[in-house]
Amino acid sequence: MEFINQTGGEINIKESKIDIKLKEKSSISIDYCIDDYKFTTIDNVLYISLFDICRILSIRSKWDYRRSTISLYWDKSNYKSCRAVCRRAALIRFEDITAGGEYLDSDNLEKLIVVADYMFLAGIQFHIAWIPRFVDPQNGIDNDISKDYSMPNANFLFTMEYLLNRNGIIGLHGYTHQYCDEVSAVGTEFNEGRNNDEKSIRRRVEAAISIANKLELPVKFFETPHYAATAFQQSIFEEYFDII
Template identity: 85%
Template sequence: MLCDKRIFLVEDDLKINFEGKSIKINISIYKNINRYFMPILEFVNQTGGKININGSKIDIKFKEKSSICIDYCISDYKFTVINSVLYISLFDMCRILSIRSKWDYSRSTISLYWDKINYRNCENVYGRVSLIRFEDITAGGKYLDSDNLEKLRVVADYMFSAGIPFHIAWIPRFVDHKNGIDNDISKDYSMPNANFLFTMEYLLNRNGIIGLHGYTHQYGDEVSAVGTEFSDERNNDEKSIRKRVEAAINTAKKLELPVKFFETPHYAATAFQQSIFEQYFDIIYEPFVGIWGDRIVKSPRNYRTLYIPTPLGYVEEKDGIDKMINRVNNLGEATLASLFYHPYIDFEYITLKSGISKYPMNIYLENSPLHQIVKALYYKGCNFTKITDLNLNSKKYEFKKLFYSFLNSHKYFKLR
């Protein structure tokens, strides 16, 4: 995809390393807000590869690696042309070439390495529908730290390898007035913000589904991810509701991040506020006000929008894992196996290491709370699903439900 957008020179002296060695990019590196763009011909040539560009078709070849062929006019990769030079977004370059990244803010350096792990997306066997959502992901607090963003990518790698689609409750604008912070990554450039956007694209590429978790997830002097944005006393008139919802949607559009659902902070919305939300979204990832329960509900107002509850709740820090496992083990047949989880809880179970030439490595302990939840749900006969794949009216969906019930009742269902 050839992009026509406002591109700016990178303000900082951004340095690029490859396989532990500094490479000198003789052509400028550009950015579009917080998305870096690299001169692909220059990069490939400097890293020992060969590249041929013929019209819109690109052929790339590195020794001992398969050839890569791309048509940048029809692919979904982000390309642009500046002064007759073809550029590609840093994330898409890493995706095409199977490259890992390590970000060092203090040295304004991004170190790139061939990815030595061949991640494969494991296919799930059919089972009872299960949903998991990663909560309160925002460019602030824990999620601007370089190591933590790397750990978040490690979590995404685990989910991808296990064949688990996951949902990302993203807060587009992080506000902490008392500390003078108002961070909107669609407006404010910084290397940490660029790393956050890079990581969001990484999560998408690992079968993540992004949704909007409010706009700021706060009100007044409250801090984002802590405060309550919508309630019977807050942003309770139609104009205020639409203003914040549309601001969140427009932020996502500006960043070219596809969003598939909306979730009210703390599930505090009123029926009136939800009636406005569903004019913008086909999926509201929370219970329907007035029909609190354990199942998915189709809106009786527009007969289209799905309201998806999380009956399993969430893990209240790592000490709450035993309660979560107990809820999973005692889950009723009619109850939706749906929960949300704060991925930073798993960060202490991930150790980042450096190998040869400082190659980024990690150890992810299998006794982490997230691993335990996944195992418990698999033992329960669950199959993780994308909310965008739910279609309550389809005959195929109904058949699968009946088929699973038959297998489960006859004990023929095989757990992984």
């Protein structure tokens, strides 16, 4: 409500319906009991995610970590997906997407959004190989965005939701994609000598799924780091996922 008022608009909530009238846009009606958007109520106050606000109102965001600000502006691009002209299928996957390294940089996340827009315009679905927990032991980094709130982590989650909205399909690329003192996205998590007993395998797969569930990110496949895994490890993964 505060956001709408500050943009010169009007908002009216009646039962489950939210009617929004914007100064520079036509009126919008939303049913917050439907699962299209992520609403939550805390102390009788209705909240919605920034991503859904941007989606509903056709707004773009610019994140500035140094100033701790998020700038919003009208999106005039009017993106519409089109069908792919070519009859051949291109199977495209964005690899090692994780909340660490270059993907904690706001400019790089914005570039990822631009690439997703291009894929959407071309009518091409794409896979996102996501590492849920970024670990860099030598630098004391252990980043689980379902537990650690920060502006870069919030922007990473915002970007993941954006990729989903642009026909992206998220899969788990291991849990940490590393072992012992290795860095995530560099190390090998599973092979004949690493996490090779049933308890360790299940613990890591279930921990990765748990993070996805907490963040409400649907995951559709599992990809082992560097494609390394024994037949036994694969057999455990296949109990959790239809696509490996």
